[in-house]
Amino acid sequence: MTGSFPFRFGVNEFTTQPWSFEEDVAHYASLGVDAIEVCEAKLDPSRAAAQMELASQSGLAISAVQPRIRTFFGSRMAPQPEAVEARVDAFAQSLKTLAPHAEGASFVMNTGAPHDGNMQRCLDETVHYLRRLAPLAADLGVKIAIEPLNPTSINVETAIWTIDQALDLLDAVGHASCGLCLDYWNIWQQPDCSAAIRRAGHRIFVVQASDWRTPLSGMDRIVPGSGAIPLGPLLHATWEAGFRGVCTLEIFSSDVPDSLYDQDLEDVIRHSKQGLRRAWDDHAAKALRAA
Numbered sequence: 001m002t003g004s005f006p007f008r009f010g011v012n013e014f015t016t017q018p019w020s021f022e023e024d025v026a027h028y029a030s031l032g033v034d035a036i037e038v039c040e041a042k043l044d045p046s047r048a049a050a051q052m053e054l055a056s057q058s059g060l061a062i063s064a065v066q067p068r069i070r071t072f073f074g075s076r077m078a079p080q081p082e083a084v085e086a087r088v089d090a091f092a093q094s095l096k097t098l099a100p101h102a103e104g105a106s107f108v109m110n111t112g113a114p115h116d117g118n119m120q121r122c123l124d125e126t127v128h129y130l131r132r133l134a135p136l137a138a139d140l141g142v143k144i145a146i147e148p149l150n151p152t153s154i155n156v157e158t159a160i161w162t163i164d165q166a167l168d169l170l171d172a173v174g175h176a177s178c179g180l181c182l183d184y185w186n187i188w189q190q191p192d193c194s195a196a197i198r199r200a201g202h203r204i205f206v207v208q209a210s211d212w213r214t215p216l217s218g219m220d221r222i223v224p225g226s227g228a229i230p231l232g233p234l235l236h237a238t239w240e241a242g243f244r245g246v247c248t249l250e251i252f253s254s255d256v257p258d259s260l261y262d263q264d265l266e267d268v269i270r271h272s273k274q275g276l277r278r279a280w281d282d283h284a285a286k287a288l289r290a291a
Helices: 021-030 045-057 084-101 119-140 163-173 193-203 231-240 265-290
Strands: 008-012 035-039 061-066 106-109 143-146 178-183 204-209 246-249
Touching: 008 061, 008 265, 021 035, 021 045, 021 265, 035 045, 035 246, 045 061, 045 084, 061 084, 061 204, 061 246, 084 106, 084 119, 106 178, 106 204, 119 143, 119 163, 119 178, 143 163, 143 204, 163 178, 163 193, 178 193, 193 204, 193 231, 204 231, 231 265, 246 265
Parallel strands: 008 035, 008 246, 035 061, 061 106, 106 143, 143 178, 178 204, 204 246
Antiparallel strands: none
16 A cells, blocks of 8 residues: 555553653644553553543544553563462453443553463463453453563563464464554564564554664663664555554653653654654555566
């Protein structure tokens, strides 16, 4: 497909970490952002329902939710609680609390860190708990999207780091309410990435974008179009796979000397949207020249 950027544009709240939830909503709406990916950590438990409604009333679709606890096994980002059952219960509670205000949204999760490096046990138990939670998500009118993470996170946040590993896990769960969260920063280095995206097809529920430089910290992503990720081919592969949802900006920028969090965050969002559009258009033009 050629022409203007075909996906709706969303922003994940981690991208604007210094802002409050209410500031996120106000800024996103004023910038013409189509959708918000809600981070539960930014919600006030005593008024989460009202905050979610505020986002909807401001014209923002709620495309996805990042639960406060989004791994069944331990996680550097969210180490507590430690017990697996307690983490599963926390994820289930997030579904029950937020799903009524986020119809059709995907709740993003990953495996967490395998205990003692036992990846097989981690995967087996993740499948077991997803088989429990998938029907709950379906009953609540939402979905679950599992996210393979970059190899920098192996045995820290995840036991899966490729699209195909995630697809194998989804096959084992075998429930239509479970799909894939496709984060280009995490998966762009896997072999023949575009072909893997096409294989994922209708199982892609969430798409996230940023750009890559060799990380200066565990939380170092940059504006799309300013780094090494071949975003154009990946975006086109995602379209060819059949995805017609929201392309969401997700940037982390902590513990680096040039943090984007210290810059004008409205400009970060504007430049990111421009970078994604430029990547799409440049690849489309290149494909036309080659035809």
